[in-house]
Amino acid sequence: MAQTVIRVTLKGSLASQPLFCFTVRQLPIKQEADHVVRFKPFLFVMICCAWMLLGCGAPTGNEAHLESDPRAFSVETVTKRSIPRVYETPGTFVSDDRIQVASRLAAFIRSVDVREGQVVKRGDTLFRLDAADVEGAVRQAEAAAAQARSVFEDANADVGRFERLYETDSVAQTELRQVQLARDVARDKLRQAEAGVTTARSQRRYTTVTSPVSGVVIARHKQSGDLASPGQPIITLESQKAVLFDTYVAESVIRFINVGDLVELHVDALNDLAVTGEVLRIVPSGDVVTRRFQVKIAPGDEAGLLPGMFGRAAFRIGEDEALVLPNAAIALRGGLDGVFVVDTETRARFRMVRKGRQWQNRSEVIAGLQADETVILNPDASLRDGDRVIPKNDTHISDEAEDE
Structure with missing residues (x-):
């Protein structure tokens, strides 16, 4: 029984060696017909595998390189520019008018008419x-004033009588002077008593305490029935019209x-x-622990700013020379930031970059x-390393980076 060896060789990365080979035996006509029917599917599968292996193989230098036509992309030449040196520090928006309202009297609190978060106006x-x-x-002061007034009136009447008697030489001048002195003392005591009445009456207005400014109640320290003592805060108010940004800067940059x-x-x-x-105030005394100095900034009349909000301040403290790249040139490949650089052969070469300030x-x-x-600016997802490109609109980075 004769045998025939069949070798299948496809042109590819393994062109010098056959991809596979198999032997066909010559059989009688009847058996040959049966084996031909069985052999055809097997041959089809083997040819498909050969083509798959050819597709996975890398082309050699002797093979023709297949590549797409070059595409045009906008490009930009990066140069060194002066960029601002920025110092960033966190801080908090605070009210410049924070008032702790206390009582001038030692008395029990009858009622507290406001709650936390309530908006009040001046005089409420x-x-x-x-x-x-x-x-x-x-x-008590009014009674003392009435008594002092009676004493003064009696002393004043005595002076009138003694003056008439002195004119008729009925009393000595010394007695007249004693009566006049007693009247003057009574007058001073009357003035003192009247001042006491004024002081006592002035305390009445401190029994009802009103808001000195328009703002918001942020804390209520006492309740109805508590004892109010002079100097102890009962209500804390904040004015939302005067909002400042409060932050602390390091001692190394405070001079800038x-x-x-x-x-x-x-x-x-x-x-x-x-x-x-705008920097409004700088406290020229730093914290002895953190070595930081307090700086207060006036943010202007910006709507929506409330005391207690978090913020970040960016101080411009100088300039640096650095490469500035347009964000449109940054491409994401494999989870890494990079750019496509045009080489001398006008091919796009992907290169990873590390970014700094933005x-x-x-x-x-x-x-x-x-x-x-x-x-290359605005590279699409289909652009790959080694693709040919046609550069257009080649411009240098403008002074926009400096203005930003």
Whole structure:
């Protein structure tokens, strides 16, 4: 029985060796017909596997390189530019008018008429005190004033009588002077008593305490029935019209910050709102533990800013020379940030970069690029390393980076 060896060789990375081979035996006509029917599916499967192996193989230098036609991309040449050196520090928006309302009297609190979060206007009643002691002091002062007035009137009448007697030489001059002196003492005591009445009556207005400013109640320290003591706060108010940004800066940068400097504030609670503020006050005494100095910034009349909001202040403390890359040139490949650099053969070469400071449209490049290299703008997902490109609109980075 004769045998025939069949070798299947496909042109590819393994062109010098057959991909597979098999032997066909010559059988009688009847058996041959049966085996031909069985052999055809097997042959089809083997040819398909051969084509799959050919597709996975890498082309050799002797094979023709298949690539797509070059596409046109906008490019830009990166250069070194002066960019602002920014010092960023967190802080909190606070009210510049924070008032702790206390009582001048020692008395029981009859009622507290406000709650936390309530908006009050100037002159609104905050709390009331028991006025029994104040009214008793007023009546006592008025009684003392009435008594002093009677003594003064009697002493004044005595002076009139003694003056008439002195004119007729009925009394000595010494007696007249004693009577006049007693009248003067009674007059002084009357004035003292009247001043006591005024002081006692003035305490009445402190039994009903009103708001000194328009603002919001942020704390209520006492309740009805508590004893109010002089100097102890009962209500804390904040004015929302005078809001400042309070932050602390390191001792190494405090010399670069001056009153009147413009500062960019970012408010996370308002969708990262950017607000331009002005340095209002710098406390020239640092904390002995943190070595930081307090700086207060006026954010202007920006709606929505409330005391207690978190923010970040960006101080411009100088300039640096650095490479600035447009964000449109950054491509994400394999989870890594990089750019496509156009080489001397007008091929796109992917290169990973490390970014530094960022602005709205541009980023600082710390590593991965050199000056005067050309990068592709807006690379699409189909662009691969080694593709040919046609550069167009080659421009240098403008001074926009400096303005940002």
